[in-house]
Amino acid sequence: xxxxxxxxxxxxxxxxxxxxxxxxxxxxxxxxxxxxxxxxxxxxxxxxxxxxxxxxxxxxxxxxxxxxxxxxxxxxxxxxxxxxxxxxxxxxxxxxxxxxxxxxxxxxxxxxxxxxxxxxxxxxxxxxxxxxxxxxxxxxxxxxxxxxxxxxxxxxxxxxxxxxxxxxxxxxxxxxxxxxxxxxxxxxxxxxxxxxxxxxxxxxxxxxxxxxxxxxxxxxxxxxxxxxxxxxxxxxxxxxxxxxxxxxxxxxxxxxxxxxxxxxxxxxxxxxxxxxxxxxxxxxxxxxxxxxxxxxxxxxxxxxxxxxxxxxxxxxxxxxxxxxxxxxxxxxxxxxxxxxxxxxxxxxxxxxxxxxxxxxxxxxxxxxxxxxxxxxxxxxxxxxxxxxxxxxxxxxxxxxxxxxxxxxxxxxxxxxxxxxxxxxxxxxxxxxxxxxxxxxxxxxxxxxxxxxxxxxxxxxxxxxxxxxxxxxxxxxxxxxxxxxxxxxxxxxxxxxxxxxxxxxxxxxxxxxxxxxxxxxxxxxxxxxxxxxxxxxxxxxxxxxxxxxxxxxxxxxxxxxxxxxxxxxxxxxxxxxxxxxxxxxxxxxxxxxxxxxxxxxxxxxxxxxxxxxxxxxxxxxxxxxxxxx
Numbered sequence: 280x281x282x283x284x285x286x287x288x289x290x291x292x293x294x295x296x297x298x299x300x301x302x303x304x305x306x307x308x309x310x311x312x313x314x315x316x317x318x319x320x321x322x323x324x325x326x327x328x329x330x331x332x333x334x335x336x337x338x339x340x341x342x343x344x345x346x347x348x349x350x351x352x353x354x355x356x357x358x359x360x361x362x363x364x365x366x367x368x369x370x371x372x373x374x375x376x377x378x379x380x381x382x383x384x385x386x387x388x389x390x391x392x393x394x395x396x397x398x399x400x401x402x403x404x405x406x407x408x409x410x411x412x413x414x415x416x417x418x419x420x421x422x423x424x425x426x427x428x429x430x431x432x433x434x435x436x437x438x439x440x441x442x443x444x445x446x447x448x449x450x451x452x453x454x455x456x457x458x459x460x461x462x463x464x465x466x467x468x469x470x471x472x473x474x475x476x477x478x479x480x481x482x483x484x485x486x487x488x489x490x491x492x493x494x495x496x497x498x499x500x501x502x503x504x505x506x507x508x509x510x511x512x513x514x515x516x517x518x519x520x521x522x523x524x525x526x527x528x529x530x531x532x533x534x535x536x537x538x539x540x541x542x543x544x545x546x547x548x549x550x551x552x553x554x555x556x557x558x559x560x561x562x563x564x565x566x567x568x569x570x571x572x573x574x575x576x577x578x579x580x581x582x583x584x585x586x587x588x589x590x591x592x593x594x595x596x597x598x599x600x601x602x603x604x605x606x607x608x609x610x611x612x613x614x615x616x617x618x619x620x621x622x623x624x625x626x627x628x629x630x631x632x633x634x635x636x637x638x639x640x641x642x643x644x645x646x647x648x649x650x651x652x653x654x655x656x657x658x659x660x661x662x663x664x665x666x667x668x669x670x671x672x673x674x675x676x677x678x679x680x681x682x683x684x685x686x687x688x689x690x691x692x693x694x695x696x697x698x699x700x701x702x703x704x705x706x707x708x709x710x711x712x713x714x715x716x717x718x719x720x721x722x723x724x725x726x727x728x729x730x731x732x733x734x735x736x737x738x739x740x741x742x743x744x745x746x747x748x749x750x751x752x753x754x755x756x757x758x759x760x761x762x763x764x765x766x767x768x769x770x771x772x773x774x775x776x777x778x779x780x781x782x783x784x785x786x787x788x789x790x791x792x793x794x795x796x797x798x799x800x801x802x803x804x805x806x807x808x809x810x811x812x813x814x815x816x817x818x819x820x821x822x823x824x825x826x827x828x829x830x831x832x833x834x835x836x837x838x839x840x841x842x843x844x845x846x847x848x849x850x851x852x853x854x855x856x857x858x859x860x861x862x863x864x865x866x867x868x869x870x871x872x873x874x875x876x877x878x879x880x881x882x883x884x885x886x887x888x889x890x891x892x893x894x895x896x897x898x899x900x901x902x903x904x905x906x907x
Contacts, residue, residue: 298337298338298339298343299335299336299337300335300336300338300359300360301334301335301336301359301360302329302334302335302336302350302357302358302359302360303334303357303358303359303360304354304356304357304358305329305334305354305357310354310357311329311330312329313353313354314329314336314350314353314354314357315327315328315329317349317353318338318340318346318349318350321340321345321346321349323340323341323342323345324338324339324340324341324346325339325340326338326339327339327340327346336350336359346359347359355427376469377469379416379417379465380416380417380462380465380466380469382413382416383413383414383416383417383458383461383462383465384413384462386409386410386412386413386416386458387410387413387455387458387459387462389409390406390409390410390413390454390455390458391455406454407454410454410455410457410458411449411454413458413462414445414449414454414457414458414461417458417461417462417464417465418441418442418445418457418461418465420465421438421441421442421461421464421465422442424438425438425439425441425442440608440612441460441461441464443613443642444460444642445457445460445461447639447640447642448460448639450639451636451639451640489580490506490522490523490524490558490559490580491505491506492504492505492506492524493505493506493508493509493515493524493525494515494516494517494518494521495508495509495513495514495515496513496514496515496516496568501516506524506525506558506575506578507575507576509524509525509571509574509575510571510574511571511572511573511574512570512571513570513571514530514568514569514570514571515527515568515569515571516566516567516568516569517556517562517566517567517568517569518562518566519534519562519563519564519565519566519728520561520562520563520728521561521562522558522559522560522561522562523536523556523557523558523559523560523561523562523567523569524558524575524578524580525558525569525571525573525574525575525578526555526556526557526558526571526572526573526577526578526579527555527556527569527570527571527572527573528553528554528555528556528569528570528572529550529551529552529553529554529555529556529567529568529569529570530552530568530569530570531552531567531568532551532552532565532566532567532568533549533550533551533552533565533567533754534549534550534551534562534563534564534565534566534567534754535547535548535549535563535564535729535754536548536549536550536556536560536561536562536563537560537561537563537730538557538559538560538833539692539693539698547563547729547730547731549754549756550567551754556569557578557579557580558575558578558579558580558581559579559580563728563729563730564727564728564729564752564754565752565754579856579857582857582858612641612642615641616638616639616641616642617638619634619637619638619641620634620635620637620638621634680872681874683872684826684871684872684873684874685825685826685827685871685872686826686827686829686867686868686870686871686872686873686874687821687826687827687828687829687873687874687875687876688829688830688831688863688864688867688873688874688875688876689828689829689830689831689848689875689876689877690830690831690832690860690875690876690877691830691831691832691834691838691839691842692808692832692833692834693877694876694877695810695811695814695830695842695846696808696809696810696811696814696842697808697809697810697811698808699734699808700730700731700733700734700790700806700807700808701734701738701806701807701808701809702734702735702738702804702805702806703805703806703807703809704804704805705717705802705803705804705805706802706803706804706805707801707802708782708783708800708801708802708803709799709800709801709802711796711801711802713802715801716794716801716802716803716804717735717738717739717804718739719765719767719769719794719796719801720735720739720769720792720794720804721735721736721739722760722762722763722765722767723758723759723760723762723767723768723769723794724736724758724769724792726750726758726760727752727758731790731792731806732758734806735792735804735806748761748762749761753770753774753777756770756771756773756774756777757769757770757771757774757792757793758770759778765796765797766796766797766798767794767795767796768780768793768794768795769792769793769794769795770792770793771790771791771792771793772784772791772793774793775793775795775800778795780793780795780798780800781800782795782800782803783800783803785803790805790806790807791803791804791805791806792804792805792806810842810845810846814846815845815846815847818846818847818848819847827850827871828848828849828850829848829850829851829852829867830842830843830846830848830850830851830852831851831852831855831860831863831864832851832852832853832854832855833853833854833855833856833857833860834853834854835853835854836853836854838853839851839852839853839854840853
């Protein structure tokens with residue numbers, strides 16, 4: 280309630296201004312939660328949010344320097360960077376970590392081989408120097424954190440536990456044990472940072488879909504501006520190969536657009552005058568003039584980026600198991616060690632020295648090395664293996680969630696299917712051979728940037744072309760060329776009718792490119808997105824595990840039905856925008872925990888939530904129609 284009242288007050292006064300800063304050194308989710316919670320308690324801070332996945336701070340505060348100082352007090356390793364400010368690169372930090380770990384490991388091995396073999400009972404001063412150097416290289420960070428936390432009154436944590444146990448080992452001349460504990464823990468931390476860095480790199484790559492500029496038309500001239508500067512009602516020009524930066528309506532031109540970033544739909548769509556153009560679409564073939572209907576903040580791509588950001592901010596508040604364990608285990612062990620060191624001498628009237636030694640032995644053997652090492656290593660080994668297989672896991676806690684998931688929802692394009700076009704069939708007619716059909720199709724399509732054309736050219740493995748006398752491309756229909764004495768037409772069914780070419784129409788799974796030479800129908804080529812070889816096996820295995828398998832896709836109802844049928848998926852939702860996918864997954868999540876598998880930025884919001892249809896514009900079924 281207090282939070283809601285605070286937000287209402289902020290909105291009422293209209294003084295809220297959020298600033299974004301990159302954070303360097305943010306390596307654990309619990310640190311992010313700790314920083315966010317402490318900043319919210321600071322006077323003069325009206326809003327604070329730490330996005331661990333993007334290592335970003337969003338804050339509204341009177342004094343940013345005070346915020347910077349507060350962060351340094353909470354986590355000295357974390358540094359807030361201003362816009363344009365450079366900190367130590369992740370590569371440089373990793374190099375330093377590797378050198379420290381490697382140096383400690385070399386000294387440790389050297390001490391074990393040459394020291395223990397020569398002096399197994401009483402280490403020499405030289406051996407002490409080697410082992411202490413290895414210990415400090417690996418453990419200085421832990422010792423420093425422990426001492427810093429003690430000054431703040433935060434004693435019983437994993438840093439204190441490791442420090443007291445290893446220092447106890449040194450006190451009883453068990454140097455190898457002290458070094459081993461610190462070294463293995465440091466390796467575990469490094470692997471954790473490595474996994475987090477890979478995840479952040481993946482998220483950064485996904486966010487590159489954001490358009491960086493818009494071609495604004497002012498008094499007949501085109502000026503390149505930021506998308507945020509364009510107003511509703513302005514005209515923007517979108518050239519072939521560019522992303523549409525804002526939502527609007529096409530006022531002139533017609534072209535094929537790639538909409539896979541928004542819906543996952545594999546086949547390009549044709550848009551023309553009067554059709555809706557959404558930000559994030561990629562213009563493929565011709566110049567478009569678009570009248571802006573929504574500001575950038577309300578555009579389709581902006582909504583996706585906002586959903587991704589919100590997904591990253593949905594953090595689990597639970598502390599790491601080892602931290603919670605150390606909170607209770609550490610004081611218990613300390614009490615037991617003190618009791619062993621003090622009570623027997625007092626009660627039995629014995630010397631203190633042997634019982635102090637036994638108390639130190641108790642500290643050493645009580646250090647939960649296996650737990651400290653195995654828990655982070657096992658989780659981050661899982662995250663690392665998943666990342667290697669192209670699976671982005673937001674945190675170790677989500678590994679546990681997978682165990683209880685009973686519903687698995689799949690995106691289609693790029694997940695169940697390969698996500699790219701390939702030639703699956705060539706049919707020859709009227710005396711032409713398949714090789715001739717392919718040859719003439721390549722001559723026609725080699726200068727086109729359309730994905731279907733590129734798939735045909737790639738299939739033929741052609742890098743050059745004949746000299747073209749004339750070339751005419753009809754966006755969303757096909758091409759007509761004159762080359763090497765031939766008049767070639769390649770396109771969809773509608774284009775063949777327009778050119779008055781008699782041909783055999785067909786209904787197949789995929790996109791059909793019809794080819795005519797000198798007015799004679801030569802044959803057709805089928806281009807389609809193929810189902811992955813292991814998709815059927817994965818679906819069957821999930822069913823055997825008792826999981827309910829669902830497919831959610833932005834592709835058309837017809838294509839979704841065909842793919843679902845071939846994979847024997849009994850439940851699917853088609854023609855969904857990213858926000859529609861979120862609603863579907865949320866609805867499924869009310870029944871049971873959901874695991875969502877998808878490969879594109881349009882799936883990112885669904886990963887955070889891990890019949891219900893909202894049609895994307897007009898109904899569109901590719902069938903034999905090339906992109907239109």
